[in-house]
Amino acid sequence: MLKFILSVLTRARRTMEVSKHIVDLVTNSFEALAKHILVMLTEEADGSVTLCVSDDGVGIKEEDVVKALAGEKTPRGNGLRLLKEAADDLQYGSDERGTHVCAAFRSMQIGNVGDALIVFWQEMRITAITLSAVSPRGEFCFDSRLIGEKYGDPADIQTMVKVRKDVNYALTNLFGGKKE
Amino acid sequence: MKSIADINAIREQMRSKVLIRDNAKEGETHVFVGMGTCGIQAGAVEVFNAFVDEISSRVIKNVRISRSGCLGDCDKEPMAEVVLPGAAPVVYAGLTKEKVKEIVEKHILGGNVVTAYVTK
Numbered sequence: 001m002l003k004f005i006l007s008v009l010t011r012a013r014r015t016m017e018v019s020k021h022i023v024d025l026v027t028n029s030f031e032a033l034a035k036h037i038l039v040m041l042t043e044e045a046d047g048s049v050t051l052c053v054s055d056d057g058v059g060i061k062e063e064d065v066v067k068a069l070a071g072e073k074t075p076r077g078n079g080l081r082l083l084k085e086a087a088d089d090l091q092y093g094s095d096e097r098g099t100h101v102c103a104a105f106r107s108m109q110i111g112n113v114g115d116a117l118i119v120f121w122q123e124m125r126i127t128a129i130t131l132s133a134v135s136p137r138g139e140f141c142f143d144s145r146l147i148g149e150k151y152g153d154p155a156d157i158q159t160m161v162k163v164r165k166d167v168n169y170a171l172t173n174l175f176g177g178k179k180e
Numbered sequence: 181m182k183s184i185a186d187i188n189a190i191r192e193q194m195r196s197k198v199l200i201r202d203n204a205k206e207g208e209t210h211v212f213v214g215m216g217t218c219g220i221q222a223g224a225v226e227v228f229n230a231f232v233d234e235i236s237s238r239v240i241k242n243v244r245i246s247r248s249g250c251l252g253d254c255d256k257e258p259m260a261e262v263v264l265p266g267a268a269p270v271v272y273a274g275l276t277k278e279k280v281k282e283i284v285e286k287h288i289l290g291g292n293v294v295t296a297y298v299t300k
Binding site: 016019020023024078079082115116118119120121122157158160161164 | 216225226233235244
C-alpha cells in the first residue's frame with residue numbers, strides 16, 4: 001500500500017483563487033475514476049481557510065506526486081505544484097482506496113465556487129460531488145445527487161444556472177465575500 | 181511497464197469519456213472547454229461560465245457544455261472546441277467573454293465559423 005504525507009510550508013505567490021484550485025483537484029479525482037468526491041471548505045474564526053478534497057478513486061503513485069509538485073507533466077496530479085505554492089500548509093495522502101488533499105491558507109480569495117462546480121456538470125450525473133462549507137457564520141451543503149429533486153431537470157441549462165447562483169450566494173454569505 | 185490496474189484505469193477513463201460523448205443527443209451542439217491546469221490559470225472557468233451565460237440567456241436549446249482535458253497548446257489557452265451537428269470540430273483559442281459572445285452569436289446560432297479566433 002502506498003501511503004505518504006507531504007507537508008510543505010511556504011510563503012507563496014497567491015495567484016489563483018481557492019475555487020480554481022477546486023477545479024484542479026476535482027479534475028484529479030475524476031482522472032482517478034472516483035465515484036464520490038467530497039469538497040470541504042472551512043473558515044476559522046481567525047480568517048484562515050482550509051480546503052480539503054477527498055475521493056474514493058484509485059489513487060496516485062508517489063513518483064507522480066513528486067513529479068507534479070516539481071511542475072513536470074504527469075498523467076495525474078494536475079495543479080498540485082500551484083497549490084503547494086499558494087498554500088501555507090499542504091497535506092497529502094493517497095493509496096488505492098482514495099486520495100485526500102488538504103491545503104491551509106492564512107488568508108485567501110475564495111472566488112466563485114458555484115462557477116467552479118458547474119464545470120463538472122456533465123460528470124456529476126455519473127459521479128457524486130458533495131460540497132460542505134463551514135464558517136463562523138454558518139454552514140452550507142450541496143450534493144449533486146439531489147440536483148433533480150432540489151433544482152430541476154439536470155439536462156436543462158437553466159438548472160445549471162440555478163445551482164451556480166445558489167452555491168455562489170451561499171458561499172458569499174458564509175465567507176463574507178471575497179477575502180484578501 | 182504499466183500494471184493491470186493502470187490499464188484498467190485507462191480503459192475506465194476512456195469509457196467514461198466515450199459515454200459522455202455518446203450521451204450527446206442527435207442534433208445537439210457540443211462545446212468542450214479545455215480545463216487543464218494551464219487553461220484554468222488562463223481563465224477557462226470564466227470562459228466555461230461565459231458559454232453558460234450566453235446559451236442560457238438566449239434560451240438556446242440543444243447545446244451541451246462540457247469540460248475537456250488540456251487541448252494541447254498551453255500558450256493559446258483558454259481554448260474551446262465547438263462541434264455543430266454534422267460539422268467538423270472547430271477549436272478556438274485565446275478566448276475571452278467577448279469572444280465567447282461572438283462565437284455563440286455567429287457560429288452556434290448563425291452556423292458561421294469565427295475564423296479570426298480559430299487556432300492556427
